[in-house]
Amino acid sequence: MIEFVLVFSMMKLARTIIAATFFMAAALAVCRFCRSRSWRLKLGMLSIVPLACFMGYSKVFYIRSIILVVVVINKIATKEMAALYFGCAGLLAARYVYIHKKLGRRLRSMRHLPEHEYPEYLKKSRGPAIKVYLSDDDNAGPFAGGVVHPYIVVPSLVKDSLAKEEFAAVLYHEAVHIRMGHILILNIYSLLKIIWWIHPLIYLCDAKLRENIEYSSDEGSVVLGCLNTYEYGNVILKTLQAQNVRKSRVCIMKEGITAFSADCYETLKRRVENLGMIKGKRVVYQEYQKEKKCLHMRIAAAVVMTAVVITATSYPRYTKLNEIAVYDDQLKPVIFDLAAEGIYADASDDEFHISAQEFDKLAARHKLHGEYVVFSYGAIMKLPGIGGGGQAAMVSMSDPSDVFLLGSEKLADQIKIFALKYLM
Numbered sequence: 001m002i003e004f005v006l007v008f009s010m011m012k013l014a015r016t017i018i019a020a021t022f023f024m025a026a027a028l029a030v031c032r033f034c035r036s037r038s039w040r041l042k043l044g045m046l047s048i049v050p051l052a053c054f055m056g057y058s059k060v061f062y063i064r065s066i067i068l069v070v071v072v073i074n075k076i077a078t079k080e081m082a083a084l085y086f087g088c089a090g091l092l093a094a095r096y097v098y099i100h101k102k103l104g105r106r107l108r109s110m111r112h113l114p115e116h117e118y119p120e121y122l123k124k125s126r127g128p129a130i131k132v133y134l135s136d137d138d139n140a141g142p143f144a145g146g147v148v149h150p151y152i153v154v155p156s157l158v159k160d161s162l163a164k165e166e167f168a169a170v171l172y173h174e175a176v177h178i179r180m181g182h183i184l185i186l187n188i189y190s191l192l193k194i195i196w197w198i199h200p201l202i203y204l205c206d207a208k209l210r211e212n213i214e215y216s217s218d219e220g221s222v223v224l225g226c227l228n229t230y231e232y233g234n235v236i237l238k239t240l241q242a243q244n245v246r247k248s249r250v251c252i253m254k255e256g257i258t259a260f261s262a263d264c265y266e267t268l269k270r271r272v273e274n275l276g277m278i279k280g281k282r283v284v285y286q287e288y289q290k291e292k293k294c295l296h297m298r299i300a301a302a303v304v305m306t307a308v309v310i311t312a313t314s315y316p317r318y319t320k321l322n323e324i325a326v327y328d329d330q331l332k333p334v335i336f337d338l339a340a341e342g343i344y345a346d347a348s349d350d351e352f353h354i355s356a357q358e359f360d361k362l363a364a365r366h367k368l369h370g371e372y373v374v375f376s377y378g379a380i381m382k383l384p385g386i387g388g389g390g391q392a393a394m395v396s397m398s399d400p401s402d403v404f405l406l407g408s409e410k411l412a413d414q415i416k417i418f419a420l421k422y423l424m
Contacts, residue, residue: 019055176220
Protein backbone atom coordinates (compact mmCIF):
# COMPACT_ATOMS: atom_id res chain seq x y z
CA MET A 1 0.00 0.00 0.00
CA ILE A 2 2.81 2.41 0.85
CA GLU A 3 4.40 1.77 -2.52
CA PHE A 4 1.08 2.44 -4.27
CA VAL A 5 0.55 5.68 -2.30
CA LEU A 6 4.03 6.95 -3.17
CA VAL A 7 3.88 6.07 -6.86
CA PHE A 8 0.29 7.19 -7.38
CA SER A 9 0.92 10.49 -5.56
CA MET A 10 4.04 11.03 -7.66
CA MET A 11 2.08 10.42 -10.86
CA LYS A 12 -0.67 12.80 -9.77
CA LEU A 13 1.89 15.43 -8.81
CA ALA A 14 3.58 15.03 -12.20
CA ARG A 15 0.27 15.75 -13.91
CA THR A 16 -0.24 18.91 -11.86
CA ILE A 17 3.31 20.05 -12.69
CA ILE A 18 2.59 19.57 -16.40
CA ALA A 19 -0.59 21.63 -16.02
CA ALA A 20 1.28 24.23 -13.98
CA THR A 21 3.80 24.59 -16.81
CA PHE A 22 1.04 25.83 -19.12
CA PHE A 23 -0.40 28.12 -16.44
CA MET A 24 2.98 29.60 -15.52
CA ALA A 25 4.16 29.96 -19.11
CA ALA A 26 1.00 31.93 -19.94
CA ALA A 27 1.44 34.17 -16.88
CA LEU A 28 5.12 34.79 -17.63
CA ALA A 29 4.30 35.56 -21.28
CA VAL A 30 1.83 38.24 -20.14
CA CYS A 31 4.44 39.62 -17.73
CA ARG A 32 7.03 39.67 -20.51
CA PHE A 33 5.06 41.34 -23.26
CA CYS A 34 2.73 43.67 -21.33
CA ARG A 35 3.85 47.05 -20.08
CA SER A 36 4.59 47.75 -16.43
CA ARG A 37 1.39 49.77 -16.10
CA SER A 38 -0.53 46.55 -16.87
CA TRP A 39 0.34 45.14 -13.45
CA ARG A 40 -3.34 44.45 -12.71
CA LEU A 41 -3.54 42.03 -15.63
CA LYS A 42 -0.27 40.43 -14.56
CA LEU A 43 -1.50 39.97 -10.99
CA GLY A 44 -4.65 38.34 -12.32
CA MET A 45 -2.68 35.87 -14.42
CA LEU A 46 -0.28 35.05 -11.59
CA SER A 47 -3.22 34.52 -9.21
CA ILE A 48 -4.56 31.73 -11.43
CA VAL A 49 -1.34 29.69 -11.32
CA PRO A 50 -2.14 27.94 -7.98
CA LEU A 51 -5.28 26.43 -9.53
CA ALA A 52 -3.02 24.04 -11.43
CA CYS A 53 -2.91 22.05 -8.17
CA PHE A 54 -6.44 20.85 -8.98
CA MET A 55 -5.55 19.52 -12.43
CA GLY A 56 -4.45 16.10 -11.20
CA TYR A 57 -7.71 14.49 -12.33
CA SER A 58 -8.20 16.56 -15.46
CA LYS A 59 -9.39 14.82 -18.63
CA VAL A 60 -6.96 17.06 -20.51
CA PHE A 61 -4.23 14.54 -19.72
CA TYR A 62 -6.09 11.81 -21.57
CA ILE A 63 -6.32 13.46 -24.97
CA ARG A 64 -3.86 13.75 -27.84
CA SER A 65 -0.14 13.82 -27.21
CA ILE A 66 -0.32 14.83 -23.53
CA ILE A 67 -1.26 11.28 -22.62
CA LEU A 68 2.07 10.11 -24.04
CA VAL A 69 3.93 12.28 -21.53
CA VAL A 70 1.82 10.89 -18.70
CA VAL A 71 2.48 7.33 -19.87
CA VAL A 72 6.24 7.97 -19.86
CA ILE A 73 6.02 9.42 -16.34
CA ASN A 74 4.02 6.41 -15.17
CA LYS A 75 6.73 4.09 -16.50
CA ILE A 76 9.70 5.86 -14.89
CA ALA A 77 8.03 6.69 -11.56
CA THR A 78 9.31 4.41 -8.80
CA LYS A 79 8.75 4.37 -5.07
CA GLU A 80 12.40 5.39 -4.53
CA MET A 81 12.00 8.38 -6.83
CA ALA A 82 8.75 9.36 -5.12
CA ALA A 83 10.29 8.98 -1.66
CA LEU A 84 13.22 11.20 -2.68
CA TYR A 85 10.96 13.89 -4.13
CA PHE A 86 8.57 14.00 -1.20
CA GLY A 87 11.50 13.79 1.21
CA CYS A 88 12.98 16.97 -0.27
CA ALA A 89 9.56 18.64 -0.16
CA GLY A 90 9.28 17.60 3.49
CA LEU A 91 12.62 19.21 4.31
CA LEU A 92 11.53 22.43 2.61
CA ALA A 93 8.25 22.35 4.55
CA ALA A 94 10.15 21.84 7.82
CA ARG A 95 12.39 24.78 6.93
CA TYR A 96 9.32 26.94 6.19
CA VAL A 97 7.77 26.10 9.57
CA TYR A 98 11.05 26.63 11.44
CA ILE A 99 11.66 30.04 9.87
CA HIS A 100 8.16 31.26 10.71
CA LYS A 101 8.38 30.01 14.28
CA LYS A 102 11.73 31.77 14.62
CA LEU A 103 10.23 34.95 13.21
CA GLY A 104 7.32 34.63 15.65
CA ARG A 105 9.77 34.53 18.55
CA ARG A 106 11.55 37.58 17.18
CA LEU A 107 8.27 39.48 16.91
CA ARG A 108 7.44 38.80 20.55
CA SER A 109 10.73 40.40 21.59
CA MET A 110 10.26 43.55 19.47
CA ARG A 111 8.88 46.88 20.67
CA HIS A 112 5.38 47.93 19.60
CA LEU A 113 4.89 51.25 17.89
CA PRO A 114 2.54 53.36 20.04
CA GLU A 115 -0.94 53.41 18.51
CA HIS A 116 -1.13 57.21 18.51
CA GLU A 117 1.68 57.13 15.92
CA TYR A 118 -0.34 54.94 13.55
CA PRO A 119 -1.55 56.70 10.39
CA GLU A 120 -5.31 57.01 9.92
CA TYR A 121 -5.50 54.26 7.30
CA LEU A 122 -4.24 51.65 9.77
CA LYS A 123 -6.77 52.78 12.39
CA LYS A 124 -9.84 52.95 10.14
CA SER A 125 -9.26 50.23 7.53
CA ARG A 126 -11.42 47.14 7.67
CA GLY A 127 -10.09 43.73 8.57
CA PRO A 128 -7.96 42.40 11.44
CA ALA A 129 -6.01 45.01 13.40
CA ILE A 130 -2.47 45.51 12.12
CA LYS A 131 0.32 45.58 14.70
CA VAL A 132 3.45 47.62 14.01
CA TYR A 133 6.78 46.52 15.46
CA LEU A 134 10.10 48.33 15.66
CA SER A 135 13.13 46.14 15.01
CA ASP A 136 16.70 46.65 16.13
CA ASP A 137 17.79 44.67 13.06
CA ASP A 138 18.42 47.60 10.75
CA ASN A 139 18.65 45.40 7.66
CA ALA A 140 15.35 43.56 8.21
CA GLY A 141 12.71 45.41 6.28
CA PRO A 142 10.49 47.28 6.38
CA PHE A 143 8.23 44.28 5.71
CA ALA A 144 4.73 42.97 6.32
CA GLY A 145 3.45 39.49 7.09
CA GLY A 146 0.71 37.51 8.77
CA VAL A 147 -2.53 36.36 7.16
CA VAL A 148 -4.75 35.94 10.23
CA HIS A 149 -2.76 38.24 12.55
CA PRO A 150 -1.16 40.85 10.24
CA TYR A 151 1.86 42.84 11.28
CA ILE A 152 4.37 45.35 9.97
CA VAL A 153 8.03 45.48 11.01
CA VAL A 154 10.08 48.64 10.55
CA PRO A 155 13.74 48.94 11.55
CA SER A 156 14.27 51.64 14.16
CA LEU A 157 17.01 53.16 12.02
CA VAL A 158 14.61 53.56 9.10
CA LYS A 159 11.99 55.19 11.33
CA ASP A 160 14.53 57.60 12.76
CA SER A 161 15.76 58.48 9.25
CA LEU A 162 12.33 59.52 7.97
CA ALA A 163 10.04 62.42 8.68
CA LYS A 164 6.59 61.74 10.13
CA GLU A 165 4.84 61.88 6.73
CA GLU A 166 7.54 59.75 5.13
CA PHE A 167 7.28 57.12 7.85
CA ALA A 168 3.50 57.11 7.40
CA ALA A 169 4.02 56.44 3.68
CA VAL A 170 6.05 53.34 4.52
CA LEU A 171 3.27 52.10 6.82
CA TYR A 172 0.66 52.85 4.16
CA HIS A 173 2.65 50.78 1.68
CA GLU A 174 2.85 47.76 3.97
CA ALA A 175 -0.78 48.10 5.05
CA VAL A 176 -1.90 48.01 1.41
CA HIS A 177 0.02 44.74 1.02
CA ILE A 178 -2.02 43.30 3.87
CA ARG A 179 -5.44 44.69 2.92
CA MET A 180 -5.07 43.76 -0.77
CA GLY A 181 -4.36 40.12 0.06
CA HIS A 182 -0.74 40.17 -1.08
CA ILE A 183 0.46 38.33 2.02
CA LEU A 184 -2.01 35.51 1.39
CA ILE A 185 -0.96 35.00 -2.23
CA LEU A 186 2.72 35.14 -1.24
CA ASN A 187 2.16 32.39 1.32
CA ILE A 188 0.34 30.32 -1.30
CA TYR A 189 3.33 30.72 -3.61
CA SER A 190 5.63 29.71 -0.76
CA LEU A 191 3.69 26.44 -0.47
CA LEU A 192 3.81 25.98 -4.25
CA LYS A 193 7.58 26.30 -4.14
CA ILE A 194 7.58 23.47 -1.62
CA ILE A 195 5.26 21.23 -3.66
CA TRP A 196 6.78 22.06 -7.07
CA TRP A 197 10.32 22.68 -5.86
CA ILE A 198 11.80 20.99 -8.92
CA HIS A 199 10.08 23.35 -11.41
CA PRO A 200 12.15 26.45 -12.34
CA LEU A 201 9.16 28.47 -13.58
CA ILE A 202 7.59 28.71 -10.13
CA TYR A 203 10.55 30.77 -8.92
CA LEU A 204 10.24 33.12 -11.92
CA CYS A 205 6.52 33.52 -11.26
CA ASP A 206 7.22 34.24 -7.59
CA ALA A 207 9.68 36.98 -8.56
CA LYS A 208 7.18 38.53 -10.98
CA LEU A 209 4.45 38.34 -8.36
CA ARG A 210 6.59 40.22 -5.84
CA GLU A 211 7.44 42.84 -8.44
CA ASN A 212 3.83 43.54 -9.41
CA ILE A 213 2.44 43.67 -5.89
CA GLU A 214 5.01 46.38 -5.24
CA TYR A 215 3.46 48.46 -8.03
CA SER A 216 0.06 47.92 -6.42
CA SER A 217 1.22 49.06 -2.98
CA ASP A 218 3.15 52.02 -4.38
CA GLU A 219 -0.03 53.30 -6.00
CA GLY A 220 -2.07 52.76 -2.85
CA SER A 221 0.49 54.49 -0.67
CA VAL A 222 0.58 57.59 -2.91
CA VAL A 223 -3.22 57.84 -3.15
CA LEU A 224 -3.91 57.17 0.53
CA GLY A 225 -0.88 58.90 2.03
CA CYS A 226 0.24 62.49 2.42
CA LEU A 227 3.09 62.50 -0.13
CA ASN A 228 3.07 63.12 -3.84
CA THR A 229 4.78 60.76 -6.27
CA TYR A 230 8.12 62.57 -6.18
CA GLU A 231 8.23 62.69 -2.39
CA TYR A 232 7.24 59.03 -2.21
CA GLY A 233 10.01 58.06 -4.66
CA ASN A 234 12.45 59.88 -2.40
CA VAL A 235 11.19 57.79 0.55
CA ILE A 236 12.08 54.61 -1.33
CA LEU A 237 15.62 55.87 -1.92
CA LYS A 238 16.04 57.09 1.67
CA THR A 239 14.87 53.71 2.98
CA LEU A 240 17.47 51.97 0.82
CA GLN A 241 20.13 54.35 2.04
CA ALA A 242 19.22 53.66 5.67
CA GLN A 243 19.31 49.90 5.07
CA ASN A 244 22.74 50.10 3.45
CA VAL A 245 24.24 51.64 6.57
CA ARG A 246 24.57 48.23 8.24
CA LYS A 247 24.76 45.14 6.06
CA SER A 248 26.45 42.78 8.48
CA ARG A 249 23.26 41.75 10.26
CA VAL A 250 21.28 38.74 9.05
CA CYS A 251 17.90 39.66 7.60
CA ILE A 252 14.90 37.82 9.08
CA MET A 253 12.69 38.53 6.06
CA LYS A 254 11.59 35.14 4.70
CA GLU A 255 8.89 33.35 2.72
CA GLY A 256 5.36 34.71 2.78
CA ILE A 257 6.58 38.20 3.64
CA THR A 258 6.68 41.25 1.42
CA ALA A 259 9.35 43.92 1.77
CA PHE A 260 9.10 47.66 1.15
CA SER A 261 12.13 47.82 -1.13
CA ALA A 262 13.65 45.42 -3.64
CA ASP A 263 17.33 44.61 -3.98
CA CYS A 264 17.04 44.27 -7.77
CA TYR A 265 18.01 47.49 -9.53
CA GLU A 266 15.77 46.87 -12.56
CA THR A 267 12.73 46.29 -10.35
CA LEU A 268 13.50 49.42 -8.35
CA LYS A 269 13.91 51.38 -11.56
CA ARG A 270 10.55 50.24 -12.90
CA ARG A 271 8.89 51.08 -9.57
CA VAL A 272 10.17 54.63 -9.75
CA GLU A 273 9.13 54.90 -13.40
CA ASN A 274 5.63 53.71 -12.57
CA LEU A 275 5.28 56.38 -9.91
CA GLY A 276 5.14 58.93 -12.71
CA MET A 277 2.06 57.20 -14.11
CA ILE A 278 0.08 57.57 -10.89
CA LYS A 279 -2.38 60.39 -11.40
CA GLY A 280 -2.23 61.86 -7.98
CA LYS A 281 -3.73 62.43 -4.62
CA ARG A 282 -7.13 62.70 -3.03
CA VAL A 283 -8.72 64.00 -6.22
CA VAL A 284 -8.39 60.45 -7.60
CA TYR A 285 -9.24 58.66 -4.33
CA GLN A 286 -12.65 57.54 -5.58
CA GLU A 287 -11.12 56.38 -8.86
CA TYR A 288 -8.50 54.39 -6.94
CA GLN A 289 -11.14 52.71 -4.79
CA LYS A 290 -13.13 51.86 -7.91
CA GLU A 291 -10.05 50.40 -9.62
CA LYS A 292 -9.19 48.39 -6.50
CA LYS A 293 -12.70 46.97 -6.33
CA CYS A 294 -12.66 46.15 -10.03
CA LEU A 295 -9.28 44.44 -9.65
CA HIS A 296 -10.59 42.19 -6.88
CA MET A 297 -13.73 41.39 -8.85
CA ARG A 298 -11.76 40.57 -12.02
CA ILE A 299 -9.31 38.33 -10.20
CA ALA A 300 -12.15 36.61 -8.34
CA ALA A 301 -14.06 36.14 -11.61
CA ALA A 302 -10.97 34.73 -13.36
CA VAL A 303 -10.30 32.34 -10.48
CA VAL A 304 -13.94 31.19 -10.33
CA MET A 305 -14.16 30.71 -14.11
CA THR A 306 -10.92 28.73 -14.18
CA ALA A 307 -12.08 26.62 -11.23
CA VAL A 308 -15.38 25.90 -13.00
CA VAL A 309 -13.55 24.84 -16.16
CA ILE A 310 -11.21 22.59 -14.15
CA THR A 311 -14.16 21.01 -12.32
CA ALA A 312 -16.09 20.47 -15.54
CA THR A 313 -13.14 18.79 -17.25
CA SER A 314 -12.05 16.58 -14.35
CA TYR A 315 -12.86 13.01 -13.46
CA PRO A 316 -14.69 12.37 -10.17
CA ARG A 317 -12.49 12.06 -7.12
CA TYR A 318 -13.18 8.35 -7.29
CA THR A 319 -15.61 5.95 -8.95
CA LYS A 320 -16.75 2.67 -7.41
CA LEU A 321 -16.98 0.12 -10.21
CA ASN A 322 -20.25 -1.85 -10.22
CA GLU A 323 -19.20 -4.16 -13.04
CA ILE A 324 -18.06 -7.69 -12.20
CA ALA A 325 -14.89 -8.66 -14.10
CA VAL A 326 -13.88 -12.30 -14.66
CA TYR A 327 -10.35 -13.78 -14.77
CA ASP A 328 -9.16 -17.35 -15.29
CA ASP A 329 -6.92 -19.23 -12.86
CA GLN A 330 -3.87 -17.60 -14.51
CA LEU A 331 -5.43 -14.17 -13.80
CA LYS A 332 -5.87 -13.45 -17.49
CA PRO A 333 -8.95 -11.28 -18.15
CA VAL A 334 -11.92 -13.09 -19.61
CA ILE A 335 -14.63 -10.39 -19.54
CA PHE A 336 -14.88 -6.98 -17.87
CA ASP A 337 -18.65 -6.82 -17.36
CA LEU A 338 -20.46 -10.01 -16.38
CA ALA A 339 -23.94 -8.46 -16.70
CA ALA A 340 -23.21 -7.31 -20.26
CA GLU A 341 -22.84 -11.00 -21.15
CA GLY A 342 -26.30 -11.72 -19.80
CA ILE A 343 -24.86 -13.65 -16.85
CA TYR A 344 -25.86 -12.62 -13.34
CA ALA A 345 -24.40 -13.07 -9.86
CA ASP A 346 -25.03 -11.64 -6.39
CA ALA A 347 -21.98 -9.74 -5.12
CA SER A 348 -21.29 -7.78 -1.93
CA ASP A 349 -18.27 -7.00 0.22
CA ASP A 350 -18.77 -10.08 2.38
CA GLU A 351 -20.60 -12.49 0.08
CA PHE A 352 -20.58 -13.74 -3.53
CA HIS A 353 -23.04 -16.19 -5.12
CA ILE A 354 -23.49 -17.43 -8.67
CA SER A 355 -25.88 -20.23 -9.58
CA ALA A 356 -24.64 -23.44 -11.19
CA GLN A 357 -26.63 -22.69 -14.33
CA GLU A 358 -25.13 -19.21 -14.73
CA PHE A 359 -21.64 -20.49 -13.98
CA ASP A 360 -21.94 -23.29 -16.53
CA LYS A 361 -23.15 -20.78 -19.12
CA LEU A 362 -20.06 -18.64 -18.45
CA ALA A 363 -17.65 -21.60 -18.57
CA ALA A 364 -19.12 -22.98 -21.78
CA ARG A 365 -19.23 -19.60 -23.57
CA HIS A 366 -15.59 -18.76 -22.82
CA LYS A 367 -14.26 -22.34 -22.66
CA LEU A 368 -12.90 -21.95 -19.15
CA HIS A 369 -10.61 -24.62 -17.73
CA GLY A 370 -8.55 -25.00 -14.57
CA GLU A 371 -9.33 -25.22 -10.90
CA TYR A 372 -11.12 -21.94 -10.29
CA VAL A 373 -12.40 -18.66 -11.73
CA VAL A 374 -11.84 -15.24 -10.14
CA PHE A 375 -14.63 -12.62 -10.03
CA SER A 376 -13.49 -9.06 -9.23
CA TYR A 377 -15.88 -6.25 -8.28
CA GLY A 378 -16.28 -3.10 -6.15
CA ALA A 379 -12.88 -1.62 -7.06
CA ILE A 380 -12.18 2.10 -6.57
CA MET A 381 -11.09 3.80 -9.81
CA LYS A 382 -9.22 7.08 -9.44
CA LEU A 383 -8.39 7.55 -13.12
CA PRO A 384 -8.82 5.33 -16.18
CA GLY A 385 -6.71 2.26 -15.50
CA ILE A 386 -5.61 3.46 -12.05
CA GLY A 387 -7.19 2.44 -8.75
CA GLY A 388 -7.39 -0.36 -6.23
CA GLY A 389 -9.34 -1.94 -3.43
CA GLY A 390 -12.54 -3.86 -4.00
CA GLN A 391 -13.35 -7.54 -3.48
CA ALA A 392 -12.41 -10.73 -5.37
CA ALA A 393 -14.11 -14.10 -5.17
CA MET A 394 -12.36 -17.34 -6.14
CA VAL A 395 -14.99 -19.85 -7.31
CA SER A 396 -14.25 -23.55 -7.80
CA MET A 397 -14.82 -24.90 -11.30
CA SER A 398 -16.14 -28.18 -9.94
CA ASP A 399 -18.54 -26.65 -7.40
CA PRO A 400 -19.72 -23.01 -7.90
CA SER A 401 -21.00 -22.94 -4.33
CA ASP A 402 -17.41 -23.30 -3.13
CA VAL A 403 -16.46 -19.61 -2.88
CA PHE A 404 -13.43 -18.07 -1.21
CA LEU A 405 -13.33 -14.27 -0.75
CA LEU A 406 -9.83 -12.92 -1.28
CA GLY A 407 -10.39 -9.40 0.03
CA SER A 408 -10.33 -8.76 3.77
CA GLU A 409 -12.32 -6.36 5.90
CA LYS A 410 -9.73 -5.53 8.54
CA LEU A 411 -9.44 -2.03 9.99
CA ALA A 412 -6.14 -1.51 8.16
CA ASP A 413 -7.84 -2.30 4.84
CA GLN A 414 -10.66 0.12 5.59
CA ILE A 415 -8.11 2.84 6.34
CA LYS A 416 -6.35 2.14 3.05
CA ILE A 417 -9.60 2.40 1.10
CA PHE A 418 -10.47 5.66 2.88
CA ALA A 419 -7.05 7.07 1.99
CA LEU A 420 -7.46 5.93 -1.62
CA LYS A 421 -10.86 7.61 -1.88
CA TYR A 422 -10.27 10.92 -0.16
CA LEU A 423 -6.60 11.62 0.52
CA MET A 424 -4.85 10.81 -2.75
